Amino acid sequence: MRRKTSTMAVGGAAVIAWAFLLAAGIARAEAPVPGNEDPNNWPQYHRTYNAWRYSPLDQINKANVSKLKVAWIHQGGDITHGIQETPIVIDGVVYSITAGNRVAALKGKIGKEIWRYEPKLDPITKKVLFSPYRRGVAVGRGKVFIGTVDGRGIAVDQRTGKEVWQVQLTDFVNCHGCNFTSPPVIANEVLTYGSTAGDLATAGKIYGVEADTGKKLWEFETIKKDPESWPGDSENTVGAVRGCQAPSIPTRNWSTTEPAILGRISSVPIARATISTPIR
Numbered sequence: 001m002r003r004k005t006s007t008m009a010v011g012g013a014a015v016i017a018w019a020f021l022l023a024a025g026i027a028r029a030e031a032p033v034p035g036n037e038d039p040n041n042w043p044q045y046h047r048t049y050n051a052w053r054y055s056p057l058d059q060i061n062k063a064n065v066s067k068l069k070v071a072w073i074h075q076g077g078d079i080t081h082g083i084q085e086t087p088i089v090i091d092g093v094v095y096s097i098t099a100g101n102r103v104a105a106l107k108g109k110i111g112k113e114i115w116r117y118e119p120k121l122d123p124i125t126k127k128v129l130f131s132p133y134r135r136g137v138a139v140g141r142g143k144v145f146i147g148t149v150d151g152r153g154i155a156v157d158q159r160t161g162k163e164v165w166q167v168q169l170t171d172f173v174n175c176h177g178c179n180f181t182s183p184p185v186i187a188n189e190v191l192t193y194g195s196t197a198g199d200l201a202t203a204g205k206i207y208g209v210e211a212d213t214g215k216k217l218w219e220f221e222t223i224k225k226d227p228e229s230w231p232g233d234s235e236n237t238v239g240a241v242r243g244c245q246a247p248s249i250p251t252r253n254w255s256t257t258e259p260a261i262l263g264r265i266s267s268v269p270i271a272r273a274t275i276s277t278p279i280r
Helices: 002-030 123-127
Strands: 088-090 093-098 102-107 113-117 138-140 143-147 152-157 163-168 185-187 190-194 205-210 216-221 238-245 251-259 274-278
Touching: 088 138, 102 143, 138 185
Parallel strands: none
Antiparallel strands: 088 093, 093 102, 102 113, 138 143, 143 152, 152 163, 185 190, 190 205, 205 216, 238 251, 251 274
């Protein structure tokens, strides 16, 4: 009897193991291929969290791309520095930002404007190196998030375009390069901004903001004050910051880049270090 019970137990374990492996195989088969998630939308700057900027759609291909024609044109306003954005597309609505930090929501099929929002920028922005161009917006939690050339974070209602909150994150007037040109990054309830800084004599910073209220949560110095790595005062004259967020992981990866060569500093090593900042 003991021997028979043992055999049945082993057989039962084998059945359970086989069922587990079968379920795991089904789960793997159903999991989307990285970079192919949500194919009908472009919901963030790089489209997907792995930042491939790849669309799996195949209606437009090498065979028919030469037959494309203009369907509609939308005039975004001021053309200073051109249009440098990657538009966000969600459920048939295009969220676009142009010079002057002007944001518009458009009907994707016909180009009709649903709403437009234009912040009143500090007049000193007309004298800075970077004209008020933008590379995009972030959309989430029912809002469209903007970083402005005068160092503010702004949220507008995704449906109406009405301002929800704004917060001054940098001392823009007294800090060269303390503005925002890249879109912020959303991770759950936290929104992060990386200051421009690149090609300028200033150290880039990262700012964490509560996405629903605009409350500033934290500020991160990207350059460690280490004389062996950054001789003299060179830590004050280096680098921009760019970021991306992996889903379900409580860290955000940022890269610091492009130190400026200034004054008595004859050379500064180019920093391309990845920094992970914790999300609360």
